[in-house]
Amino acid sequence: MPTAMATTDDDDVCSICLVGFHSGAGTPKQPPCGMSTTKFVYCNSRGPNCIDLSLSSSDIYQSVSLLKQACLDCGFFYVVNHGISEQFMDQVFAQSRSARRRFQGGPFYGPNVWPALDLLPGWRDTMEEFHRQALEVAKAVARLIALALDLDVHFFDTQEMLGEAIATLRLLHYDGQISDPANGIFGAGAHSDFGLITLLATDEVIGLQICKDKDAKPQVWEYVSPKKGAFIVNLGDMLERWSNCIFKSTLHRVVGNGQDRYSIAYFVEPSHDCLVECLPTCKSEENPPKFPPILCHTYLSQRYHDTHADLNVYKEPKK
Numbered sequence: 447m448p449t450a451m452a453t454t455d456d457d458d459v460c461s462i463c464l465v466g467f468h469s470g471a472g473t474p475k476q477p478p479c480g481m482s483t484t485k486f487v488y489c490n491s492r493g494p495n496c497i498d499l500s501l502s503s504s505d506i507y508q509s510v511s512l513l514k515q516a517c518l519d520c521g522f523f524y525v526v527n528h529g530i531s532e533q534f535m536d537q538v539f540a541q542s543r544s545a546r547r548r549f550q551g552g553p554f555y556g557p558n559v560w561p562a563l564d565l566l567p568g569w570r571d572t573m574e575e576f577h578r579q580a581l582e583v584a585k586a587v588a589r590l591i592a593l594a595l596d597l598d599v600h601f602f603d604t605q606e607m608l609g610e611a612i613a614t615l616r617l618l619h620y621d622g623q624i625s626d627p628a629n630g631i632f633g634a635g636a637h638s639d640f641g642l643i644t645l646l647a648t649d650e651v652i653g654l655q656i657c658k659d660k661d662a663k664p665q666v667w668e669y670v671s672p673k674k675g676a677f678i679v680n681l682g683d684m685l686e687r688w689s690n691c692i693f694k695s696t697l698h699r700v701v702g703n704g705q706d707r708y709s710i711a712y713f714v715e716p717s718h719d720c721l722v723e724c725l726p727t728c729k730s731e732e733n734p735p736k737f738p739p740i741l742c743h744t745y746l747s748q749r750y751h752d753t754h755a756d757l758n759v760y761k762e763p764k765k
């Protein structure tokens with residue numbers, strides 16, 4: 447099992463790798479940056495569960511049970527043996543890096559949607575292929591989630607839902623700034639994702655942190671270590687609502703440690719037209735639906751509206 451380091455924003459933090467130091471029981475460890483320090487890091491938490499997507503159907507309930515435990519506990523897990531080759535993942539990261547090098551010209555510079563072939567040869571093909579393969583992984587994960595919720599295995603993986611998925615690929619680059627959590631400076635601030643699930647691939651630079659209990663004071667943040675060849679999967683708010691809050695979407699953030707970091711987030715939502723209505727297996731007389739039914743596109747529009755700045759403020763004033 448992987449380990450994760452827990453830290454609160456009040457802890458001392460290694461200035462090199464930003465792993466928190468705090469007293470308490472646990473196994474002393476060197477921080478991931480390898481710098482020798484006067485204090486030790488305490489590994490006091492198990493990392494997220496690891497789900498093997500290659501298991502044959504006779505073993506599938508082993509995966510379902512691990513996944514269910516993760517979804518009830520923190521809403522984060524790794525998936526391995528997902529069928530996307532490491533060689534292809536290296537190609538996707540290489541294309542992501544080359545785009546950043548090519549378009550370093552300043553904000554809002556460069557083609558908006560598909561870069562011209564001669565600027566980034568192979569970029570569009572790589573990203574479209576990644577989309578195809580990652581969507582299949584997302585469908586496989588969604589089938590396990592359906593089983594973990596005692597639903598029909600194909601509940602989410604139907605033509606009307608993931609057959610017309612809204613999938614957004616976000617190629618992220620964190621440019622080596624050192625975060626300062628105590629002063630609210632982050633690579634990415636605390637948030638939960640809106641949709642159904644997110645598949646996240648990261649390079650080997652540590653940075654992603656999750657908070658399992660958003661109401662705790664102070665909040666405790668744990669690193670989710672990068673894992674070669676794995677996707678980190680997290681549940682989105684739409685699934686939390688759909689499951690009547692039985693499955694959790696989790697607060698997460700990215701803390702920069704001064705190293706360049708690349709990650710690839712693949713956000714998956716079902717068709718715009720599907721109805722997000724409390725799942726039949728997640729309600730009872732004692733536990734009635736907490737939310738009214740809502741169309742997927744209405745829900746997403748509300749969330750974007752609530753959390754994004756009004757871009758109209760950047761428009762030129764009318765003369």
Ligand SMILES: O=C(O)CCC(=O)C(=O)O
Pocket residue numbers: 616618634639646648653654698699700709710711
């Ligand atoms: O870069 C990461 O590790 C996380 C990115 C993320 O949470 C997001 O884009 O929603």
Ligand SMILES: [Fe+2]
Pocket residue numbers: 637638639698
């Ligand atoms: Fe996120």
